[in-house]
Amino acid sequence: MDHSDGAGSGPSRPVTIYDVAREAGVATSTASRALSNPGRVSERTRAHVEEVARRLGYRPNRIAQALPSGRTRMLGLVVPDIANPHNARLIRGAEAQAAAAGYTLVIADSQEQPELEAAHVERLAPFVDGFVLSSRVDDAGLHGLRDRRPVVLFNRTLPELPSVCVDFDDSGRQVVEHLTSLGHRTVAYLRGPATSWADATRRAALAAHCRRHGVALTLLGPFPPTLEAGAAAADAALATDATAVIAFNDLLAIGVLQRLEHRGVAVPGALSVVGGDDIFGATFCRPPLTTLASPADQAGRTLVDMLNGRIDATEVVLPAPLVARDSTGPRRS
Amino acid sequence: MDHSDGAGSGPSRPVTIYDVAREAGVATSTASRALSNPGRVSERTRAHVEEVARRLGYRPNRIAQALPSGRTRMLGLVVPDIANPHNARLIRGAEAQAAAAGYTLVIADSQEQPELEAAHVERLAPFVDGFVLSSRVDDAGLHGLRDRRPVVLFNRTLPELPSVCVDFDDSGRQVVEHLTSLGHRTVAYLRGPATSWADATRRAALAAHCRRHGVALTLLGPFPPTLEAGAAAADAALATDATAVIAFNDLLAIGVLQRLEHRGVAVPGALSVVGGDDIFGATFCRPPLTTLASPADQAGRTLVDMLNGRIDATEVVLPAPLVARDSTGPRRS
DNA sequence: CAATTCACGGCAACCGGTTGCCATCATGTG
DNA sequence: CACATGATGGCAACCGGTTGCCGTGAATTG
Numbered sequence: 240m241d242h243s244d245g246a247g248s249g250p251s252r253p254v255t256i257y258d259v260a261r262e263a264g265v266a267t268s269t270a271s272r273a274l275s276n277p278g279r280v281s282e283r284t285r286a287h288v289e290e291v292a293r294r295l296g297y298r299p300n301r302i303a304q305a306l307p308s309g310r311t312r313m314l315g316l317v318v319p320d321i322a323n324p325h326n327a328r329l330i331r332g333a334e335a336q337a338a339a340a341g342y343t344l345v346i347a348d349s350q351e352q353p354e355l356e357a358a359h360v361e362r363l364a365p366f367v368d369g370f371v372l373s374s375r376v377d378d379a380g381l382h383g384l385r386d387r388r389p390v391v392l393f394n395r396t397l398p399e400l401p402s403v404c405v406d407f408d409d410s411g412r413q414v415v416e417h418l419t420s421l422g423h424r425t426v427a428y429l430r431g432p433a434t435s436w437a438d439a440t441r442r443a444a445l446a447a448h449c450r451r452h453g454v455a456l457t458l459l460g461p462f463p464p465t466l467e468a469g470a471a472a473a474d475a476a477l478a479t480d481a482t483a484v485i486a487f488n489d490l491l492a493i494g495v496l497q498r499l500e501h502r503g504v505a506v507p508g509a510l511s512v513v514g515g516d517d518i519f520g521a522t523f524c525r526p527p528l529t530t531l532a533s534p535a536d537q538a539g540r541t542l543v544d545m546l547n548g549r550i551d552a553t554e555v556v557l558p559a560p561l562v563a564r565d566s567t568g569p570r571r572s
Numbered sequence: 573m574d575h576s577d578g579a580g581s582g583p584s585r586p587v588t589i590y591d592v593a594r595e596a597g598v599a600t601s602t603a604s605r606a607l608s609n610p611g612r613v614s615e616r617t618r619a620h621v622e623e624v625a626r627r628l629g630y631r632p633n634r635i636a637q638a639l640p641s642g643r644t645r646m647l648g649l650v651v652p653d654i655a656n657p658h659n660a661r662l663i664r665g666a667e668a669q670a671a672a673a674g675y676t677l678v679i680a681d682s683q684e685q686p687e688l689e690a691a692h693v694e695r696l697a698p699f700v701d702g703f704v705l706s707s708r709v710d711d712a713g714l715h716g717l718r719d720r721r722p723v724v725l726f727n728r729t730l731p732e733l734p735s736v737c738v739d740f741d742d743s744g745r746q747v748v749e750h751l752t753s754l755g756h757r758t759v760a761y762l763r764g765p766a767t768s769w770a771d772a773t774r775r776a777a778l779a780a781h782c783r784r785h786g787v788a789l790t791l792l793g794p795f796p797p798t799l800e801a802g803a804a805a806a807d808a809a810l811a812t813d814a815t816a817v818i819a820f821n822d823l824l825a826i827g828v829l830q831r832l833e834h835r836g837v838a839v840p841g842a843l844s845v846v847g848g849d850d851i852f853g854a855t856f857c858r859p860p861l862t863t864l865a866s867p868a869d870q871a872g873r874t875l876v877d878m879l880n881g882r883i884d885a886t887e888v889v890l891p892a893p894l895v896a897r898d899s900t901g902p903r904r905s
Numbered sequence: 906c907a908a909t910t911c912a913c914g915g916c917a918a919c920c921g922g923t924t925g926c927c928a929t930c931a932t933g934t935g
Numbered sequence: 936c937a938c939a940t941g942a943t944g945g946c947a948a949c950c951g952g953t954t955g956c957c958g959t960g961a962a963t964t965g
Contacts, residue, residue: 255921266945271923281943301698302644303921305635307950313699321663321679322852327655334681343695345678346654348667362676365634366646366699466852497856519655519799520853523830588951599915604953614913636951640920 254297263291274299313343314546315367316539317359319375319432320464321348323490324519325535326373329393332539333371340547342368351375351463353434364388369546371539375434391545393538395436396554401545403538403555407437410531410559411444414485414513417529417561419452422570423483423511429472429495430460431487438487441515445485457481462491469494470501477502482510482570489514493524496566500525507568517562526565533559587630596624607632646676647879648700649872650692652708652765653797654681656823658849658868659706662726665872666704673880675701684708684765684796697721702879704872708767724878726871728769729887734878736871736888740770743864743892744777747818747846750862750894752785755903756816756844762805762828763793764820771820774848778818790814795824802827810837815903816844822851822863829857829899840901850895859898866892 260270265288272279273288280288291297305311314337318326330346337344347363349356353375360370369389374381381397384390392402418426428445431438442458449456459475462468464487473495476484486492492514499506506512506526514521517532534557541557544550593603598621605612606621613621624630638644647670651659663679670677680696682689686708693703702722707714711730717723718733725735751759761778764771775791782789792808795801797820806828809817819825825847832839839845839859847854850865867890874890877883 256923257921267922268924268946269944272944275923279943284943298698300921302635302638302642303950304923305950306639306921306952307923309635309950311635311699321654322657322660324655324657330654330681331683338691343692344680345696346680347676347678348663350664358671359676363678365631366644466856493856520856523826523853523857525856525858589953590951600952601916601954602914605914608953612913617913633951636920637953638920639922639951640953642920 253300254295256297256299259288259292259295259297262295263288310368311366312341313345313367314369314371314543315345315347315360315363316371317347317349317356317363318373319349319351319356319435321346323464323488323516325488325516325533327519328535329373329539332536333543334539336540336543340543340549342543342547344543349375351432353377353380360384371542371546374436375432377434389546391542393542401553403541403545403557404440405437405531405533405538405559406556407440407559408444408447410515410561411441411448413561414531415445415448415452415454417563417567418483418485418511418513419454421483421511421568423454424570425455425457425479425481425483427457427459427476427479427481427484429462429476429484429486429491430458431462431464431491433461435464435487441487460487462487464488464491466490466494466497469496470498473498473502473504476510477504483513483567484510485513485515487515489516489518489521489528489530492528492530492566493520496524496526496528506566509571511567511570513567521562521564529564529567530562531559532562533557586633587628589630589632592621592625592628592630595628596621643701644699645674646678646700647702647704647876648678648680648693648696649704650680650682650689650696651706652682652684652689652768654679656797656821656849657852658821658866660852661868662706662872665869666876667872669873669876673876673882675876675880677876682708684767686710686713686767693717704875704879707769708765710767722879724875726875727773734886736874736878736890737773738770738864738866738871738892739889740773740892741777741780743848743894744774744781746894747864748778748781748785748787750896750900751816751818751844751846752787754816754844754901756787757903758788758790758812758814758816760790760792760809760812760814760817762795762809762817762819762824763791764795764797764824766794768797768820774820793820795820797821797824799823799827799830802829803831806831806835806837809843810835814843816846816900818846818848820848822847822849822854822861825861825863825899826853826857829859829861833858839899842904844900844903846900848892854895854897862897862900863895864892865895866890 256270257267260267270288273285277285316333334344347359356376364387371391373393392400394404396402457479462472469491492512514528514530517530521528521530541555589603590600593600603621606618610618649666667677680692689709697720704724706726725733727737729735790812795805802824825845847861847863850863854861854863874888
């Protein structure tokens with residue numbers, strides 16, 4: 240009577256629904272229904288079974304529950320880089336919404352490697368009811384997955400798969416207009432991973448808006464979207480005649496800032512720098528980074544809602560406003 | 573014959589081991605053994621069953637496999653703040669080692685809330701074979717969990733539970749000696765969460781070493797270990813006569829730096845600042861942060877090894893070397 | 906060549922739930 | 936009072952694997 244689990248004998252095999260049924264004097268089917276399908280039994284029986292279950296410390300075996308239905312009430316979220324604070328916001332948003340819907344979110348990190356992402360998905364698939372992917376896998380791979388489990392995509396579109404994307408076109412417009420208003424006419428784009436749909440899309444949007452505004456755009460990279468890669472990216476940018484650079488994301492942009500400082504290049508005096516995502520760090524790097532904010536938390540919530548069918552839109556586009564800080568300024572004379 | 577899964581009729585029910593057995597002309601038990609207990613059947617049979625399984629595109633239902641054994645080959649990792657880059661390193665290390673041992677790591681974020689942590693553990697427990705916890709739950713809660721699933725702890729010790737901890741005592745010594753060598757005699761410690769064992773331990777170590785060196789130590793807080801809390805923490809520190817402050821972690825320390833700059837307090841000229849963890853950001857904040865590095869990736873690897881019984885030590889202590897950068901300097905005159 | 910041993914394959918039970926279908930009993934209705 | 940109806944509970948099959956135990960036939964040994 241003094242500890243809550245089993246009689247004090249041995250390692251106390253967990254309480255099953257059979258134990259509950261026997262103790263309550265009903266059939267297992269009745270016990271099952273009393274606990275998980277309450278409308279199906281009388282109130283008296285339900286209360287009784289419930290009381291016995293509580294007294295015995297019964298916990299349904301979730302694996303056994305999942306076997307017939309195939310549903311586990313778990314959702315998988317795979318991000319390309321868990322160390323990127325941007326993804327932390329995505330995770331937070333997704334987790335909150337999943338929890339609200341009674342789902343558990345399991346998170347995996349693919350470290351920018353499509354193979355690792357595929358391996359994670361493969362492993363998780365049997366245990367989750369669906370996936371939110373910030374994916375680096377190619378289209379064919381995603382299609383193959385789709386008929387195993389429902390999938391929704393972050394910052395990627397693919398026919399027949401629901402997605403939530405940042406508004407790359409409008410953010411491209413904003414940044415190009417921002418830079419032209421500061422007098423810039425030659426701009427370099429520091430590419431992200433070659434497998435990133437977001438990179439390809441942002442690149443295309445920039446190209447279009449640069450053309451429209453008579454700005455010369457140089458493409459550099461691809462670079463890994465990391466702080467460390469910023470050094471090479473900065474050097475590559477300095478080798479061009481660009482007076483402003485736009486980086487794939489803030490990680491890369493901050494790495495660029497560090498390298499520029501190290502090489503004695505004034506920002507924004509000699510070179511303006513724009514990042515993307517507005518992560519932790521963008522406010523306290525030197526100088527504070529002008530960047531295209533990404534509403535990752537909202538994206539996370541929306542993605543989970545889509546996966547659960549609470550939103551029937553298939554392509555949601557979220558605004559990515561330019562946040563102008565001190566890393567952009569008038570073109571050098 | 574043209575697509576790999578089922579005959580083209582309908583949504584193609586997944587291939588079960590029964591299908592494989594029938595197609596191979598053997599009993600299900602034989603098929604099962606051929607695939608998962610190869611020593612038990614003849615090489616000829618094994619090869620044949622395997623070939624049929626491959627041809628049919630058979631994938632074992634992992635939930636069904638887990639039901640009898642209760643083992644899923646998944647491990648749970650719960651961290652207090654997934655947005656803290658320090659935890660990203662823990663995750664990376666743990667994931668690498670888990671993958672190497674054939675386990676899948678599922679990650680959850682408790683957002684510094686013991687209740688949320690408990691909820692995550694509760695939900696994940698049925699699906700994982702063990703937990704790595706960077707826990708904020710109290711001792712009783714952890715003990716209750718232990719007899720459900722194996723548990724190992726990061727930066728926390730508890731009798732009968734294996735753990736990996738940073739060497740708080742030695743790191744306390746290093747930082748106190750560093751500060752005394754710079755002439756500091758009055759130091760403030762900016763506490764982390766009240767529920768953090770690491771905070772309590774670091775605090776005690778600092779107190780001991782300060783006493784030994786004749787340094788006056790003021791305790792301030794507790795504060796949430798976030799950038800945002802740095803403002804209040806900085807203000808609290810400035811209200812004392814401390815010439816140096818040690819923050820619970822880098823997030824808090826960087827927040828302090830931001831506030832000090834905003835208030836026009838020179839670092840380290842007027843106040844020295846020390847952080848903890850050596851996260852992303854510690855190198856590029858202003859000034860670069862002196863901090864106590866934490867080998868979180870190694871901790872992650874070791875924790876998973878312990879959980880898998882590949883290490884039989886029960887208390888591993890990892891060094892946390894002081895990394896002196898520019899946020900500490902001689903005491904103001 | 907007969908006896909012993911062992912490799913191999915199969916039957917059936919089991920893991921812990923859920924659920925379709927049927928039996929029963931109480932209630933309402935003609 | 937007889938009959939239709941609906942609420943309730945129970946039997947048994949099923950989800951998809953694994954495994955203990957047994958039977959069979961071939962290989963080994965005396």
